[in-house]
Amino acid sequence: MKDSFEITPMTQKDLAAVCAIEKDSFPTPWTPALFLQELELSFSRHFIVSEVKTERTKEVVGYMIFWIIHDETQLQKIAVKKDLRKQGIGSILIREMIRICRLEGVAKGSLEVRPSNQAAIGLYQKFGFVVKGLRKGYYQDTREDALIMCFEVD
Template identity: 45%
Template sequence: MSNVEIIPIEDKYIEGVLNVSILSFPITWSKESFEQELSNRYARYVVAVKDGVVVGFGGMWIIIDEAHITNIAVHPEFRGFGIGSMLVDALINICKIEGVTAATLEVRVSNFKAINLYKKFGFVEEGIRKSYYEDNKEDALIMWKRNFQL
């Protein structure tokens, strides 16, 4: 999609991130949780912005040489235009720059679009977290990417 920028998060984007999160997840983080991520030295967040409006976001924690992707979401009206791929690519580039050797994430076992997106970027299925999601006790698929190259 043209005119979409992927940029580091700033506090002015928190309301937009919260809006996308509310529209994307059955249980969302609070505004305060997102605000706290701004000062979390382990957190790295990017936002997808189109015409000044947040249309997606992605975040992760980097601890030593591993990353844990915490959340990636795209506004429902902007799905299917490659913004999710742009967000994952941006996070992977941050990992490469910061010397990350492996990245992990959890994804609902029913979220086939997200699973296929992560596979496209080299994530592989390595396990299951039983009853991981609070809203419906759905299992989470644990995925890892262990092959980072500049």
């Protein structure tokens, strides 16, 4: 990880910054209330990446939510602030997810992604996710299909 970025659990105080990135990243963004609910779920793991600017100033630049249920994980959300994409921040988040999966004895994981989302597909492929199937009309907002991508934790 670059020295100027740190990864920490997401808390309620991060939600304004998280929701601003969310609005800028998804056609149907989650509401603050949905994020708040997520923070309460025992099987949810949620993290932010902050850019450390000075000793006292940090800015949330990305976040991720995944679930761990028994020995499987499901990636629910990942997003990076628009002007900081393609600089490795998404990779920092996925590496952290894999590290936690190993710690918690998770064997495998899955996620859904829009076939048009080449950036996300590229990120997932970089970490060994492979396309295993398709959910027809999965996304209610655009009726787009979802690719199902899976990976095994080694």
